Amino acid sequence: MSSELEGILETALYASDLEAAEAFYGDVLGLDVVIRQEGRHVFFRCGTGILLIFDPAATIQPTPAGALPFPPHGATGPGHACFRVSRDKMDSVLARLEAAGVAIEADFHWPNGARSIYFRDPAGNSLECAEPRLWNLE
Template structure:
């Protein structure tokens, strides 16, 4: 199988309101779905970012459960021309860049 890209990325978060503020309001990712106390699904280009409260999602009986723990990270890609603009925007919003 030849892989073209990662279709979705799943993060386990502790605060959906803070996650929604960062990814939807500050970074502008369109909101696809939200279930309070359980998850946010956001569009990231042609991919999907899934943000789950792990303890709530692992109780699922209708769809496969989503849960996990440990150190997680996420990296976004932008064009080389837009990189300096995004870097300045994130720094202005005091979002750490590692």
């Protein structure tokens, strides 16, 4: 069976401190802010996709009358996202994280030879940078 789905357009994580999230994803990871709504969300461009960071206390609320018809959503506990990083840029990403004082939880090679590094954002979300070959995507 084939799918009409072409890829992931956006990924959502949740953080109650949006200022800390914006500083981390913008300053530490170098992502550009696309949209920000005070107290609700900050969205970043990441390659050809968008990373959405929502305040879960705001997004769990029902949509006000007359607003865009977004269904309430949210999550509790740490989420996970994996960023695609080419082999030749992995060491510079690692150096950037270490220079910012970000603790690296794991740095290893998978059985297929792909490398992954794991770390956390200020909200405790588990983040990974991995080579595309992890999923045979190169």
